[in-house]
Amino acid sequence: MHAFYDPTRTYEENLAEGPFGVPEVTAPTMPATAELWGNPVSSPFGIPAGPLVGSATCAAAFRLGFDVNVYKTVRTRAHRAHRFPNTLAVHLDGDLTSDTPMPLLADDAWGTARSISNSFGVPSSDPDVWQADMARAVAAAGDGQLLVGSFQGTTGSGDGSVDAYVADHVLAARLVAETGARAMEMNLSCPNEGTSNLLCFDPELVTRIAGAVKDQIGDTPLVLKLAYFQDDAALERLVALTDGIVDGYAAINTLPARLVDASGAQALPGEGREVSGVCGGAIRWAGLEMIERLAALRERRGSDVTLIGVGGVLTVADFTALREAGADAVMSATGAMLDPLLGQKVRAAAAR
Numbered sequence: 001m002h003a004f005y006d007p008t009r010t011y012e013e014n015l016a017e018g019p020f021g022v023p024e025v026t027a028p029t030m031p032a033t034a035e036l037w038g039n040p041v042s043s044p045f046g047i048p049a050g051p052l053v054g055s056a057t058c059a060a061a062f063r064l065g066f067d068v069n070v071y072k073t074v075r076t077r078a079h080r081a082h083r084f085p086n087t088l089a090v091h092l093d094g095d096l097t098s099d100t101p102m103p104l105l106a107d108d109a110w111g112t113a114r115s116i117s118n119s120f121g122v123p124s125s126d127p128d129v130w131q132a133d134m135a136r137a138v139a140a141a142g143d144g145q146l147l148v149g150s151f152q153g154t155t156g157s158g159d160g161s162v163d164a165y166v167a168d169h170v171l172a173a174r175l176v177a178e179t180g181a182r183a184m185e186m187n188l189s190c191p192n193e194g195t196s197n198l199l200c201f202d203p204e205l206v207t208r209i210a211g212a213v214k215d216q217i218g219d220t221p222l223v224l225k226l227a228y229f230q231d232d233a234a235l236e237r238l239v240a241l242t243d244g245i246v247d248g249y250a251a252i253n254t255l256p257a258r259l260v261d262a263s264g265a266q267a268l269p270g271e272g273r274e275v276s277g278v279c280g281g282a283i284r285w286a287g288l289e290m291i292e293r294l295a296a297l298r299e300r301r302g303s304d305v306t307l308i309g310v311g312g313v314l315t316v317a318d319f320t321a322l323r324e325a326g327a328d329a330v331m332s333a334t335g336a337m338l339d340p341l342l343g344q345k346v347r348a349a350a351a352r
């Protein structure tokens with residue numbers, strides 16, 4: 001059993017009936033130990049976009065002492081989830097790198113697996129539904145806690161032009177701002193739309209979209225959610241173009257891998273799902289490396305952009321390593337699903 005998001009149930013069940021597997025524990029209010037964009041936070045730690053599919057699950061995360069939580073990515077119109085299953089256990093000891101022999105075994109034998117795959121296709125309800133629910137999630141944050149709203153644009157919006165794609169991001173940001181969210185994150189790294197066309201690898205378009213979104217939302221902090229960049233020059237260019245526009249970067253999303261079941265057949269059913277995103281312990285190295293590179297760029301450029309470290313954080317030591325590498329805040333999706341008390345453990349370390 002995993003906490004917050006139950007992989008054995010559909011996305012719709014998790015949304016309607018979740019959270020599952022969450023202990024009846026209420027973490028006490030704790031004085032702030034950090035600040036994010038002027039918001040005092042008890043600990044600079046929480047759950048990134050993903051496991052928290054709705055307000056009830058966000059409320060459970062806040063109750064358990066995860067202090068900076070992201071409501072799973074929404075769109076400007078309803079969008080169906082990929083076929084079940086959407087999360088599988090990935091059996092890999094050690095790191096997932098470009099040298100890792102493919103394919104990887106992925107199935108529902110959760111056992112002690114420390115890495116998982118997620119393949120949702122960024123489902124969304126209609127804004128009429130998610131706006132009211134996200135507003136409830138915003139209200140569930142207590143003193144020293146912060147709800148971040150995640151959104152993305154949809155390719156093929158309107159007349160299918162680039163202008164319409166930009167406008168769809170702006171509309172999504174406006175809809176999120178209307179919920180009262182005090183910070184938002186734009187997902188540029190959705191791996192299920194094909195790694196070759198991840199938006200974060202198109203710096204000119206990101207710059208245009210980020211500028212248009214900031215014109216819309218004004219002072220509300222905007223974070224760009226990035227994938228792992230192989231190419232240093234590409235990362236440097238993206239940062240050079242956008243660090244004067246946006247307020248933060250969150251890195252990383254998942255790393256792609258080809259997944260098969262024990263018979264060697266494609267693990268996740270359906271076209272375009274041969275390769276899927278892997279998260280958890282196997283990608284820790286990549287999240288840490290990206291924060292080290294982003295922190296070095298920040299220092300070199302004299303910028304004060306906020307860095308959120310994500311990827312393979314399963315323990316307090318993983319949190320500390322990312323903080324020491326320069327992350328202003330740290331988030332854990334897989335780790336929170338494996339250990340719903342991780343927030344309280346990190347709080348204890350943050351208070352020392």
Ligand SMILES: Cc1cc2nc3c(=O)[nH]c(=O)nc-3n(C[C@H](O)[C@H](O)[C@H](O)COP(=O)(O)O)c2cc1C
Binds near residue numbers: 049072187280
């Ligand atoms: C169940 C699940 C759903 C996810 N959905 C999203 C999403 O909607 N938007 C997004 O930006 N990232 C999504 N992610 C990626 C996480 O935010 C995070 O970047 C990734 O899981 C790496 O962190 P981890 O190793 O702690 O799991 C999802 C992750 C999981 C486990």
